[in-house]
Amino acid sequence: MSSARPDDLAPSTLVVSAGRPPRTQGGALNPPVVLSSTNVSQGVPGAGELLYGRMDTQAWHPFEEALGRLEGSAHPALVFGSGMASIAAAFSLVPDGGRLVLPRHAYQVTIGYAVDLADRHGVDVELVDIDDTAAVVAALPGTSMLWVESPTNPMLEVADLPVLVAAAHAAGALVGVDNTFATPLVQRPFEHGADIVVHSVTKYLAGHSDVVLGAALADDDALHAALHAYRTLHGSIAGPFEVWLALRGLRTLALRVERAQATAVELAARLASHPVVAQVRHPSLPTDPGHDRATRLMDGYGSIIGLRPRGGAAAADAVVAALELWVPATSLGGVESSLERRRRFATESRTVPDDLLRLSVGIEDVEDLWTDLDRALRAGAHL
Numbered sequence: 001m002s003s004a005r006p007d008d009l010a011p012s013t014l015v016v017s018a019g020r021p022p023r024t025q026g027g028a029l030n031p032p033v034v035l036s037s038t039n040v041s042q043g044v045p046g047a048g049e050l051l052y053g054r055m056d057t058q059a060w061h062p063f064e065e066a067l068g069r070l071e072g073s074a075h076p077a078l079v080f081g082s083g084m085a086s087i088a089a090a091f092s093l094v095p096d097g098g099r100l101v102l103p104r105h106a107y108q109v110t111i112g113y114a115v116d117l118a119d120r121h122g123v124d125v126e127l128v129d130i131d132d133t134a135a136v137v138a139a140l141p142g143t144s145m146l147w148v149e150s151p152t153n154p155m156l157e158v159a160d161l162p163v164l165v166a167a168a169h170a171a172g173a174l175v176g177v178d179n180t181f182a183t184p185l186v187q188r189p190f191e192h193g194a195d196i197v198v199h200s201v202t203k204y205l206a207g208h209s210d211v212v213l214g215a216a217l218a219d220d221d222a223l224h225a226a227l228h229a230y231r232t233l234h235g236s237i238a239g240p241f242e243v244w245l246a247l248r249g250l251r252t253l254a255l256r257v258e259r260a261q262a263t264a265v266e267l268a269a270r271l272a273s274h275p276v277v278a279q280v281r282h283p284s285l286p287t288d289p290g291h292d293r294a295t296r297l298m299d300g301y302g303s304i305i306g307l308r309p310r311g312g313a314a315a316a317d318a319v320v321a322a323l324e325l326w327v328p329a330t331s332l333g334g335v336e337s338s339l340e341r342r343r344r345f346a347t348e349s350r351t352v353p354d355d356l357l358r359l360s361v362g363i364e365d366v367e368d369l370w371t372d373l374d375r376a377l378r379a380g381a382h383l
């Protein structure tokens, strides 16, 4: 299953072609859903032999191979039951009493997990502004793991990944990257030397808001083995149907990302000059603090937009309530455009503005999306 690197196929080809069954006359084009909790086996098991469904199963391999090749990893990905399960596996590499540095605006449940590690395992957790390279580097001495999200959720800060990876390695720290927002079509952290990459497959990779799933990848043999062992020991595994659906969703990832990004660029530009908009964050905007870095490091700007309507949190809630096409919901990365005011969650970071709406741009017609958004902004926000 291990993939050659560098891959000679473009990512937009890999999403379609990787993880297919061998070509045999009359054989199925697509991999099957494999429903089997155990495998035929007797005697002393050989290396890598399939034995039991919690350890490894054919049901995961096509998706794992495809994602491994997309991220340019020396190993196939490891699927997990959720994005958080894959993050837990990555964080298991931080020893008790170790030090974990992570973005102040990382996914809020990631921060919650780090706080739990601090409380119960004596881990020294420090939150940093991941776009402030000097501040991150200053936090690195004694660090076991630097965690990176870029762009961050929901503030859309862009990290200088190659510089941070080099500095973290010089300080003896592992670097883990949550690549959920960018997807491997837009950013491949292993190219910048990252040690671990995780995904909430729930979002763009599966892409249809019908699956909760995660994945973790490591280039290094020992790290890959450690993540695999964690999955087996904790049983944080994925079901065959979910993984099959994720592979099916992955087949259109390039088209979806291309379309959603183009629409996000257009909407961000229009929002930037809208009379009832106080602030827009999208790295595509020339005035955005992350613009130059994103242009240099990413193959696109992603399709999440941060939006602060005039009139504060009440106005933001009124905008959400007035929308008819955009779906009010948490999560992101589906074919449908959705949004939410992040601070409606008591657990969201207090440094996220109370009135910030996080928009996940889908693949609907750009003019329909704009008409709905413009109307709701005028109805809900205040001049």
Ligand SMILES: *Cc1c(COP(=O)(O)O)cnc(C)c1O
Pocket: 082, 083, 084, 085, 107, 110, 149, 153, 178, 180, 181, 199, 200, 201, 202, 203, 212, 213, 214, 331
């Ligand atoms: C949703 C999300 C997660 C968590 O993934 P689940 O699949 O919900 O467990 C982690 N990181 C980011 C950036 C996310 O958006």
